[in-house]
Amino acid sequence: MEITTDVLVIGAGPSGSIAARTIAEENINVLLIDKKSEIGTPKRCAEGILTSTLDELNIKPDKRWITKEVTGIEITAPNNKTITFDDKTVKLPDTGYILERKVFDKHLVMDAIRKGTKVMIKTRANTVKRTPTGFTVNATRLGQEITIHTKIIIAADGPESRIGKMAGLKSRTDLKNMASCIQYEMANVKLEGNNVKIHIGTVCPGGYIWVFPKGEDIANIGLGILKSHTDKTAKYFLDKFVQNNPILSEAQIVEINVGGDPLGGLVEERYADNIMLVGDAAGFVDPLTGDGIKTAMLSGKYAGIVASKAIKQEDCSKKVLKEYYDLTKEHVGNDFNKYNKVKEFLLTLDDNSLNKIVEEISKSDMSEVTVTKLLKIIIKASPKSILKLGKLL
Incomplete structure (x- = not known):
């Protein structure tokens, strides 16, 4: 089977979905494919998001994917002294929610569909080949070989991005900047209040431990470490924390998530003729906090805007797509450079x-x-x- 589209988005996470929605809103043919059989799984996220992010991306809050409203943050030092920033003590710049990503990600894809996006799940891109007008992508969908012809590819295929490499971009994050992450979703947690809890220091070398409340007694407990700071595994430190923390003494694991988190800042080669990389594939993860959902969706928005212009101008060259690089540098990259310096010092x-x-x-x-x-x-x-x-x- 052969398919022709103006834009092919590979990866149906938040960045890919926002890119597809943005393009579809301009009445441009866009196909969104994902190798998984279920959108939103497995999750690689602590599932927190700021309310301002939803506003900026025109996403209306929905109780179906909001599990908890966050009122503040507590930071615990190595000596167990805790400082609290919440609406009772400070003027917070923003509030936030804890999501159910499995529902949230589907919501974003469904929204893109309603705008006109074509979606194929269980569809894996196997090879990418340049053509005079764009790319030909050979893929497998439910065991069937298909060929997709497109003028632009938006690669949203995560931190291990294969698409950028196949297209000739030097888009891999250096291993020294790839955090090893693990998270347990746990039930029967002894939670008090609606604050996010952060633990810093040697309890988690080269990173921090988070406790994100998802319900009355449900929470995401996870961490990310840099291998340059320890020879032990992320699981070792998380298990040690769980064993020693009183609020988790009777808690049990209902889900385990593992993966890498790129903390080196934006990938410089995140665009070329007929292609743009978004989300984790291009390093859109805050180097200081490890948060990636906001900047991932922003990258998708900017890529969608630029792709739409390029298709309308009938010019998908690197020269035209450079606007994507410029937008992301101005609105994301400059801040990331600052955060990287703070991160390097704190380490x-x-x-x-x-x-x-x-x-x-x-x-x-x-x-x-x-x-x-x-x-x-x-x-x-x-x-x-x-x-x-x-x-x-």
């Missing part, structure tokens, strides 16, 4: 230094939380940081 700190920073934050006026204020506090607690962070103020 040099021992538990004692982290304790001092948390202590300094607890003594400071945090009636309004800003990045600049936090940077000043870090520098005050650790004067040597001014050499690396001073230019960011």
Whole structure:
């Protein structure tokens, strides 16, 4: 079977779905394919999202995929001192939700379908070959070989992206910047309140542990580590945390998720003639927090906008698609460069230094939380940081 489309989006995660929806809204033929038999599985996400992200992407909150409304965040230092930022203590820049990604991702795909996107699941792209007008993709759908002809490919196939490599892009994240992540969804957790909980220090070398509440007694508990900081596995540290944390003493695992998280910042070669990379495939993951859902969807939006223009202009060259690079650099990349510098500095700190920073934050006026204020506090607690962070103020 042969199929012809203007744009082929490979990968039906949030970035791919938003790209497809954006293109379909311009009445352009777009096909979205995904190798999985069920959209949204397996999840590789702590499932948190800011309300402003939904507003920015014109996604109406739906109780079917919201499991919890988050009221704040608690950060616990190595010495177990905890600082809390919530609507009772500070003026938060935003609030958020904990999602059920299996439902949320399907919602995004269904929305793209309603706008005119054609969708094929259980469809794996096997080879990508350039043609004078774009690409020919050989794929397998439910055991049947199909050929897809397209003018533009938007690759949204995750951190192990094969599509960019097959198209000739140097799009792989360096292994030193690939965090090893594991998460347990657990029931019978002794939760209090609706805050996200973060634990820092040697409890999780080169990363942090998160506890995201999903219900009265349900939570995602996970972590990501950089292998350059330990010779032990991510599972070792998560199991140790679960065994030693009182709120998890009677909890049991109902789901396990594992995977890599690219923390090196945006991939430089994220576009070429007739192709753009979005989401994890192009490194759209905050290097400091590991959060990727917001920036993934933004990358999909920008790729969709640029692809639509290119199709209408009948010019899908690298010169035209460079607008995607420029948009993502301006709205995402510049911030990522700053966060990368903060991350690199924080990775040099021992538990004692982290304790001092948390202590300094607890003594400071945090009636309004800003990045600049936090940077000043870090520098005050650790004067040597001014050499690396001073230019960011």
